[in-house]
Amino acid sequence: MPATAKASIFHRVTGVALFFALTFVIWAWSESLSSAEGFEFxxxxxxxxxxxxxxxxxISVLAYHLIGGIRHIIMDMGHWEELESGNFSAKVALALGVVAAILAGVWIWF
Structure with missing residues (x-):
């Protein structure tokens, strides 16, 4: 499968994952703001x-979705539409997503 297809499919998958992850984020935010006990919980x-x-x-899914979204916006402006530059931008987006996931892991666990 070409890198452009992987990047595009992963962008869509991360969008769906964000939809479901937001239930946890919104619940945690609401609970933490409800009271001091909720915050401690x-x-x-x-x-x-x-x-x-x-x-x-x-955080990892959000980071890749943001990176992929920026790539798509740049492509909508008429850049990176050729085969070579499109493949390169897709590989860069995927690589930056991996770097973002590693950095998020370091931030959370260390």
Whole structure:
């Protein structure tokens, strides 16, 4: 499968994942703002592996979706539409997504 197809499909998949991840984000935000006890509850949740993994996944998905979205906007302006430049921009977007996921993991777990 060409890099352009992978980048485009992954951009769509991350959009769907963000839709579902926002339920966790909105719930955690609402709970943490409801009271001091709610804040402490959410803070305690984020000391566990599962919540950290969900947060890492959400941040990683958001980062790639942002990178892919910027790539698509640039393409809508008429740039990177040729085969060679399109493949290169897709590979760069995928690589930046991996870097963003690694940085998010370092930020959350270390």
């Amino acid at each position: 959410v803070k305690g949740l984020f000391s566990g592996f599962i919540a950290k993994f969900i947060a890492w996944g959400t």
